[in-house]
Amino acid sequence: MKRFQVVGIGNAMVDVLAHCDDAFLVSNDVQKGIMQLTDLARGVELYSRIGPAQEISGGSAANTIAGIAHLGGRTAYVGKVKDDQLGAIFAHDLRAQGAVYETALAPSDHPAETGRCIVLVTPDGERSMNTYLGVTEFLGPDDIDVAMMGDTEWIFLEGYRFDGPDSHEAFAKAIQACKAGGGKVSISLSDPFCIERHRAAFSRMLKDHVDLLFANRSEILSMYETEDFDAAMQAAGAEIEVVVCTDSGNGVHIRSNRQSWHLPAVPTTVVDATGAGDLFAGAFLWALAEGHDLEACGKMGNIGGSEVISHIGARVETDLKAMFAEHGAI
């Protein structure tokens, strides 16, 4: 048995969650529903304008790994925070959930701070993310422990990390070690605009290394440069063993070995959409590592996604296994 079922690599962030209306987004030049990168000055300025907030650990892949740890999975996370108060909060929340987290801290005299994401939640539950990457930008190959990567069934790569030049090399090192140990590679496309910024790198990664792809509808259309959803799924399926595409209220589409499944979403009231895809991936990966078939994995993924959008914040708050049982998914 390998030490880990899933090791995630991504942007280590603390979320700063606040409510606002659509007019606030417009007057502050925030694009709705997507992730936009900000520098520290813009982040500070935006923070001074938003209302009272709540700080909750976030980070896309970190949310996924926290979900797997919540389910009792053997899991670890790699992502960089600083030796500061927000860094301590991030590390605490991941370890307290049961994940292994050993990435070296950026020292306290580093000019950047721990990354944070101002998440603006509109009344429709949609979230608009404003990310100051901070020290998480500096994740490089030295942060990859090849022994860890060689001793996991899956690695899970966060597409957002393509925004950091050193991280391409870190990903390459992790993939090599993982595959050498007999492990497999999964990735989340993260965001259609991130794909546009790094299309060639994503394209090579999917063709050469990825065994399991997580995307949502707009990401897979962007990736395969088409408006035709079925064509995108087919193109992805032609080069990747398992393709999993969430489609918000329409549930999830899975394609593998020329077979397809469509599993409807679990109805819930959307309070805050932050983390829906992350927790879908967490529940799906955990179920896969536990030996469930793809259909069962998709059902559990849908339940994970529905839990996290029913409250503020992108980390699980309810007993997910109990929810799986209630919905007859396990």
Add this chain to the structure above:
Amino acid sequence: MKRFQVVGIGNAMVDVLAHCDDAFLVSNDVQKGIMQLTDLARGVELYSRIGPAQEISGGSAANTIAGIAHLGGRTAYVGKVKDDQLGAIFAHDLRAQGAVYETALAPSDHPAETGRCIVLVTPDGERSMNTYLGVTEFLGPDDIDVAMMGDTEWIFLEGYRFDGPDSHEAFAKAIQACKAGGGKVSISLSDPFCIERHRAAFSRMLKDHVDLLFANRSEILSMYETEDFDAAMQAAGAEIEVVVCTDSGNGVHIRSNRQSWHLPAVPTTVVDATGAGDLFAGAFLWALAEGHDLEACGKMGNIGGSEVISHIGARVETDLKAMFAEHGAI
């Protein structure tokens, strides 16, 4: 018209909210339902044992002032944080709510950090607080702006601050300036154990200076050293113009000028009791400053308390004025 309706003085804290069961409290020597002081080492140790948490600005009087600001009241807060990340969060959330907050920061090389309170919420919604005071302990008379204190209708003192020796002097300076300007003094007793620690100081304060007392049942019994609730209310009423005593599910008792009122609580599901008394006081003080009679103030106080216990965290999340209207209190 005075610049402020209410100026609050208290412990500036960031709450670290986590769920746990009763067994966790026992095995970690946490006394249920009260506030206990911890040093930094104990705080760090306890933090390492709790599960994933959420960080939300807190502090008893700060919650009250945030509530008044939420209602559109003219209000300010005095309490000390450090020039660090948690201090920035605390200051942001208060100002973003519309309160004036100008207390000098403790410098970044101060050996203590911004105060924080590990709030452990059990399944019954009760909260057990573990407070590391940090730099808020160092609030002294130099932090009191006499011009501000002379230009407010009410000051609102947090009983917890009796735990800091320099703050007695700060309170005295604030009271003198406030009364000289024609303002009045309100206080919250905060906690029965805090009263036991500083009985003589509380007793002198109530006799000599306080015009409006906020307490809950266990606090007023502790203050007047009796088991007889009516006797405690009478004793308080004999020395204080208005006595307001919340009694959790039983609503609130008000006594003034030998008249009494009992107003039933607003039914709600208790998710997290943190801040119930603070928001009661906020809504009550705002209503009083707006010229409502004591009965109306009590009704609005009850609604404020019910809002804040219906969710995690001690700051208002719903439109309180709309709730006042719904309940016919305004």
